[in-house]
Structure formats: C-alpha cells, structure tokens
Amino acid sequence: MAQALIEALNLEVHYGGIAAVKGISFAVEEGEMVCLIGANGAGKTSTLKALARMIPARGEIHYGKERIDGTPGYDLIRKGLALVPEGRGIFARLTVAENLSMGAYHRNDTADIAVDLDKIYVMLPRLKERAAQVAGTLSGGEQQMLAIGRALMGRPKLLLLDEPSMGLAPLMVEKVFEVVRDVAAQGMTVLLVEQNAKLALELCSRGYVMESGSITVADTAANLLADERVRAAYLGE
Template sequence: MAENVLKISNLKVAYGGIKAVKGIDLEVNKGELITLIGANGAGKTTTLKAITGTLPSCKVEGDILYMGSSIRGSNSFELVTRHLAMVPEGRGVFTRMTIHENLMMGAYTRNDKGGVDADIDKWYSVFPRLKERSAQLAGTLSGGEQQMLAMARALMSHPNLLLLDEPSMGLSPIMVEKIFEVVRNVSAQGVTILLVEQNAKLALQAAHRGYVMDSGAITMSGQASDMLNDPKVQAAYLGEA
C-alpha cells in the first residue's frame, strides 16, 4: 500500500463570497512527482498556500494531512521544521543576501555543519552558475539563476515534501529545460514533489501522476502518461487538437 505524504480531502478556500477552491481531493505518495495543472486563476497557487499556511485572511475548510497528521491552520515556519518546503511563485530569494547566505538560510533548522557544507557543495555541483557567483547578491541574479537558488535553498532543509509553484514562469526556453532537468533529477533521488506548473506538457512528461484544476475544482486525474495522450487535455492545455 502506498504511503501518503500529503492527503487533501474536500479542501475549500473562500475569500469572502468568492470560492477559490471548491472541495478538492488530492494525494501525493512517498517518492512521487505529482503535477497540478490548469489555467491561470484555477486555484492552484491558492491550494499550495492553503497547505503551507501562507494565505491571507480567508476561510479554509477540509482536511490537509501531512505525514499522517493534520496541518490545516499550521504556521509556515512550523512546517519547515517538519521538513515541508515550498519554492513560491516569484521565487522569493533574499535579495540582499549572497547566494551562499541564501543557501545557509535554507538550512537554518539544521545543526549538522558537516552535512550542511556537503549539501552546499552538492547543489553547487548541480547548479554550477551558483557556485561561480556564490558571493554575489541574490537580487542581482537573472530570473533563471534565482529559480535555481530558490530550489537549492528549499532542498537544503531535506524536505519530505517539496512544493514547487510555477518554477518555469518568466524564464527563457533554455532555462525552462534546465529547471525541469533538475526537477526530474531531484525526483529520481527520491524527493517527493508536488509541482504546480503552467507548462502542462513538460510537467506531465516529468510527473508520475497529474491532476487538472479548473475554476477551483479537480476535473481530471490519472497517470501523467495517459493524460499526455488524452484529447481533452491536449486540446485545453497542450495546444493540440
């Protein structure tokens, strides 16, 4: 039987009278790379923010179970200590800190200096550009370099679950390919990932399973390979008839 890392049941999110998420069910099992695709405004980012406790004032209902325990209403800083990490839309790097300092911030819950140093070297080997610029302020990096840094920083916490919110947004095609190469590599190392992504084709090619979200509801789910070949998914999200 698959081990649930994340299980969402009947999740509803409302901002006043606006229902942004309308009772969705979603689960992510250990070692899986799951993608949540859909048009802008479908409720994908709101779902991630409900998981991580980073929503502004709103009403959240339903169950959010992480590693078997409810985390609905938990503070985001508490979740980091429980090895749940998120790379937010827009990346959110500490612009006035260096690359190296950003990576150290990702490891602030750890006290194994040798392990932290080894992990920094590891992610420098994955992202050579970061190593070349380790003393550079993060705010001076390109969008793609900041995305690399945000991912490496999140991985420094050794997450049981890594949430990625639109990692390819605003990047050049070459950089998008690099980011997805890293996502696949991290998944192959056994890190459990929930990926929200506008590039449905690349997301489904990388993922094990997928969910389609439309107007706050899950309208389709299944094996990612099957969804890639589904005419309705192709017509709506892959630019194919």
C-alpha cells in the same frame, strides 16, 4: 501504493467572498512526482499555499501520519515540507550563499549543512560560481535554481514547486526542469504546479487538472497527455 506523504480532503480556500479552491481532494504518495496543471486563476497557487499553511483554508490536510491543518507554516518547514513559491521569493539583496544558508536556518546540524551545501553546488554549479553575487542580479533562471537550492538546504521530504518555468526562456526552462528531475530521482516527493502542462506531464507520473477551483480530471501523466480535452485545453492542440 505506498503511504500518502500529503493528502488533502475537501480543501477550500476563500478570499473574502470568492471561492478560489472549492473542496478538492488529492494525495501524493511518498517518492512520487505529481503535477497540478490548469489555466491562470484556476487555484493552483492557492492550493499550494494552503498545503504549506501560508493562507487559511478549510478541510483536512494530512502529512504522513499527522494532521496538519492546524499546524503553523513555520513548523512545517521543520517537518520537511518546503514550498518554492511562484515568483521565487529569494532575498534579492543577499548573496547566493547567504540565500542558501537561510534555507537551513532552522537546522543546527552544522556539519551536515556544509555537506548539503556542497551537494547543491555540485548539482547547481552555476550557483557556486555566483556564490558571492547579490541574488537580485541573477538571471530569472538562476534565481529559480537558487530558490530550489534554498528549499533543498532545509532537507525537505516534500517539495512544493509553484510554476518553476514561469517567465523563463526555453533553454532555461529545460535547465530548471533538469534540476527538478534530478531532485525527484534522489527520491524526494514533489508536487509540481505548472502552466506548462506538456513539460510537467512529461516529467511527472500522475497529474491533476484544476479548473475554476475544482479538480476535473485525475489520471496518469500518460493518459492525460493522450486525453483529447487536456490536449485541446492545455497542450495547445
């Protein structure tokens, strides 16, 4: 295997007295697309927020050769670690174009930013058509694409995606997943959190199953798709 781009060791997240993440360990290799599946409340969002250093956590987090569990979240954006949060977190009153440029706020390579913006408009033509539209008036699927596009404007190495399909109509889910597939095909490392386990496993090479704050199964996506317990609990079979 290639070197791990991100690795968590005994990661724990507590909210007051509640343990939401109970000492999990996992890794994503460079160029891999890995998913974290599990029911509502399993601790998936807490895990991603802990990796992005948006909430306090215990345990070790390694990013490339660096240990980052003491690094502030804003420094990680500079280092290429981008989280597309659950619920998207776009700036509703700003236009599509303004939201995209916010994604590059920490960069000063102006010419390359323009090149990246063009690439994103090619990949997401819907955003180009709506460049001047206020983001709050976009459909849910368009907002999700904007959130992904904004993260890509930061030229991330690692993209953490939290429930990109949430609340979207089936056709829009397909489109958003196509974008995620495109992004992964360009060689970006992706950690995808999804309640839609079937879609996630069809897209990823490996997966972790999270239950009540612990990782209970770790396997290839093909094995997880064939696993009786996974099928019964997460694939509605």
